[in-house]
Amino acid sequence: MNQSARPNNFFSLLEGALPRIVVAPSFVAMVIFIYGFILWTLYISMTKSTFLPSYDFVGLAQYVKLWSIERWYVACRNLLVFGFLFIAICTGVGLMLAIFLDQKIRAEEYIRTIYLYPLALSFVVTGTAWKWILNPGLGIERLVREAGWTSFTFDWLVNSEMSIYAVVIAAVWQSSGFVMALFLAGLRGIDDSIIKAAQVDGASLPRIYGRIIIPTLRPVFFSSFIILTHIAIKSFDLVVVLTRGGPGYSSDLPATFMYAYAFSRGRLALGASSSMMMFFMVMAIIVPYLYSELRRKRHA
Amino acid sequence: MPSVAARTPGETAARVAIYAVLGLFVLYYLAPFFVMLLTSIKPLDEIRTGTLISLPHDVTFEPWRKAWGYATIGVTNEGIKGFFWNSIRMVIPAVLLSTFLGAANGYVLAKWKFKGSDAFFAMLLLGCFIPFQVVLLPMARTLGLLGLSESMWGLVLVHTVYGLAFTTLFFRNFYVGVPTELVNAARIDGAGFLRIFWKIMLPVSKPIFMVSIIWQTTQIWNDFLFGVCFSTGATQPVTVALNNLVNTSSSIKEYNVDMAGAIIAALPTLFVYFVAGKYFVRGLTAGAVKG
Numbered sequence A: 001m002n003q004s005a006r007p008n009n010f011f012s013l014l015e016g017a018l019p020r021i022v023v024a025p026s027f028v029a030m031v032i033f034i035y036g037f038i039l040w041t042l043y044i045s046m047t048k049s050t051f052l053p054s055y056d057f058v059g060l061a062q063y064v065k066l067w068s069i070e071r072w073y074v075a076c077r078n079l080l081v082f083g084f085l086f087i088a089i090c091t092g093v094g095l096m097l098a099i100f101l102d103q104k105i106r107a108e109e110y111i112r113t114i115y116l117y118p119l120a121l122s123f124v125v126t127g128t129a130w131k132w133i134l135n136p137g138l139g140i141e142r143l144v145r146e147a148g149w150t151s152f153t154f155d156w157l158v159n160s161e162m163s164i165y166a167v168v169i170a171a172v173w174q175s176s177g178f179v180m181a182l183f184l185a186g187l188r189g190i191d192d193s194i195i196k197a198a199q200v201d202g203a204s205l206p207r208i209y210g211r212i213i214i215p216t217l218r219p220v221f222f223s224s225f226i227i228l229t230h231i232a233i234k235s236f237d238l239v240v241v242l243t244r245g246g247p248g249y250s251s252d253l254p255a256t257f258m259y260a261y262a263f264s265r266g267r268l269a270l271g272a273s274s275s276m277m278m279f280f281m282v283m284a285i286i287v288p289y290l291y292s293e294l295r296r297k298r299h300a
Numbered sequence B: 001m002p003s004v005a006a007r008t009p010g011e012t013a014a015r016v017a018i019y020a021v022l023g024l025f026v027l028y029y030l031a032p033f034f035v036m037l038l039t040s041i042k043p044l045d046e047i048r049t050g051t052l053i054s055l056p057h058d059v060t061f062e063p064w065r066k067a068w069g070y071a072t073i074g075v076t077n078e079g080i081k082g083f084f085w086n087s088i089r090m091v092i093p094a095v096l097l098s099t100f101l102g103a104a105n106g107y108v109l110a111k112w113k114f115k116g117s118d119a120f121f122a123m124l125l126l127g128c129f130i131p132f133q134v135v136l137l138p139m140a141r142t143l144g145l146l147g148l149s150e151s152m153w154g155l156v157l158v159h160t161v162y163g164l165a166f167t168t169l170f171f172r173n174f175y176v177g178v179p180t181e182l183v184n185a186a187r188i189d190g191a192g193f194l195r196i197f198w199k200i201m202l203p204v205s206k207p208i209f210m211v212s213i214i215w216q217t218t219q220i221w222n223d224f225l226f227g228v229c230f231s232t233g234a235t236q237p238v239t240v241a242l243n244n245l246v247n248t249s250s251s252i253k254e255y256n257v258d259m260a261g262a263i264i265a266a267l268p269t270l271f272v273y274f275v276a277g278k279y280f281v282r283g284l285t286a287g288a289v290k291g
Helices: A002-044 A061-066 A070-101 A108-120 A123-133 A140-146 A163-188 A192-200 A205-216 A218-234 A237-242 A254-264 A268-299 B009-040 B044-049 B062-070 B081-111 B117-127 B133-145 B152-176 B180-188 B193-204 B206-222 B225-230 B238-246 B255-290
Strands: none
Touching: A002 A268, A002 B081, A002 B117, A002 B133, A002 B152, A002 B193, A061 A268, A070 A108, A070 A163, A070 A205, A070 A218, A070 A254, A070 B009, A108 A163, A108 B009, A108 B255, A123 A163, A123 A237, A123 B009, A123 B238, A123 B255, A163 A218, A163 A237, A163 B009, A163 B255, A192 A205, A218 A254, A218 A268, A237 A254, A237 B238, A254 A268, A254 B133, A254 B225, A268 B117, A268 B133, B009 B062, B009 B255, B044 B255, B062 B081, B062 B255, B081 B117, B081 B152, B081 B193, B081 B206, B081 B238, B081 B255, B117 B152, B133 B152, B133 B225, B152 B206, B152 B225, B180 B193, B206 B238, B206 B255, B225 B238, B238 B255
């Protein structure tokens, strides 16, 4: 009797602990690989590490140095330009395509599939394709010149004034279909009877969109803004393949700056401090967003 | 929508304009792939004399053979094929591991909440958003200490760990929608943690497994950052190899080989997208809803 009670007790204890045992490995991995590593990077960013990590604490000196480097300013300015254009164009194009596609269009499914496929591609592939198309000697420039406009020039890829805009072109091609999908899902969620009622009142379609539909899409605007900002801050692959940050460092972004300093130039601490700056940028937009999302769910 | 018969000339014009714009964008999205394909089957001299969209006179598959089998990438000249297999060897275990762990975590977080499980979820959610640059240096060091810095298993570990946040989120949100009464009834009947998972949750999980597998496959296949930071030479994934192929400065730039290589590197994810696109889009919007 007693002998059988003991294992039962043990098994019921085990059973009670099972949920925790199951998530334990992921919890440990998360604490180490996400939060532990962030603190580790924070610490490296406050040391004198160059090629090899050193653990001499120097406080914020690397951050002061970082903000005195011209190249870092160029990277941040590029991020502003790139981020603004990328977000604005993707949102505009995405919203327009979603509204148009929502007008009972024939072959909608095929069109949607075509708009979205770039998203399945790697940025490296996208970059390779656009590097070829934007190549001044052989790409679009050549195409237009052969068509008769012989003085046409389109050299953004190799022009240090314009190279960041070349990155925008490829990035918009890759991501605008995604914004379209978000807006289309939002549009499909709107109750048709609202639109019918407005039509009965004699409102024109553009007016209905401007006054009723687009304002109700506010949450979609919000989430697509967050996601696009996040993509922009993390952008790395596309720049590496398309321009390698060049000419010079004219199309550098913080992500390529970080890679260059931490991995190619052997300035670990400076690379770490630049990655911490990226981390702060992302957190500045994500934390309020997640907070409001989680709070909204709790109240809903 | 008014029926066709009731359309005014203004409405007809508006519909023509809408179709025209949609059609133009179809061309815009298709053009790069079309140009890649066209370039990949042209001989080099036709590339030098023709334009982006001029059709090839002599169709050749030599660039494809070269990209796959004998193009120079880094120090080897065995083409992209070895790197392609690297990616496959990396994707399969990483996708399976992260999906399996995500399913188990999601089950716990949805149906077996314990003190602190909400906090765990919130921390994980935040983890979805960190720019990976912030973990690169410690990760490089850790992989070195584990003796994994040059191996495919290092990348498998990295992708599994950083994929966990997303897969957990997918499964958690899915399992929240499974009626809790079902779970409670099974508990009254004496079913335990594992039995409920096996008999109730898993049988209804097929769609979310598809989402997780498809999503993770594309994410991990397309990754470049981890690949370029944590692998060298023969262990690199295909995205890194493609970049090396395209950005190698040699005297003669073989654009046709570059384009063939790019298409080869894109084929698996394109295939997944066209075969299981609905799950891909669902993963996309699931990721978007949470943030």
